[in-house]
Amino acid sequence: MNCEETRRALSDSGEVPPDAARHLGTCAECRAWADALAALPARLATWAAPSLSDTFEAKVLASLPIRRRAPRWARVAAEFLIFALGALAGLGAIRVFAPGGDAAARPADPAALGGGVDLADFVTGDSP
Numbered sequence: 001m002n003c004e005e006t007r008r009a010l011s012d013s014g015e016v017p018p019d020a021a022r023h024l025g026t027c028a029e030c031r032a033w034a035d036a037l038a039a040l041p042a043r044l045a046t047w048a049a050p051s052l053s054d055t056f057e058a059k060v061l062a063s064l065p066i067r068r069r070a071p072r073w074a075r076v077a078a079e080f081l082i083f084a085l086g087a088l089a090g091l092g093a094i095r096v097f098a099p100g101g102d103a104a105a106r107p108a109d110p111a112a113l114g115g116g117v118d119l120a121d122f123v124t125g126d127s128p
């Protein structure tokens, strides 16, 4: 087992596999590395996070990309367009369903199209 394999085995398992133990017996650098690794939890337990400066939050926010809003005229134009489309759709619906409205826009009369075919005849197979 070489140095890299030994260190990977130690950091992955947290234990000392027999091959790694043999390597540690012959390699002073890996023994020092293993000792530092074993001492790491105790060092982390005593570590205190540095306090942030008063301007930290402002600096972070200033470093973020700004999501630019559309210009006011573009928002007003979009709102007007949405309103106009909604109004046109509403007027169109009224024209289609209002009695006496545009005949071409109304659904066709089934009796006029079918030449007097009764739905019951159609279902029973008696239709011409």
Ligand SMILES: [Zn+2]
Residues within 6 Å of the ligand: 002, 003, 004, 006, 023, 027, 029, 030
């Ligand atoms: Zn080594």
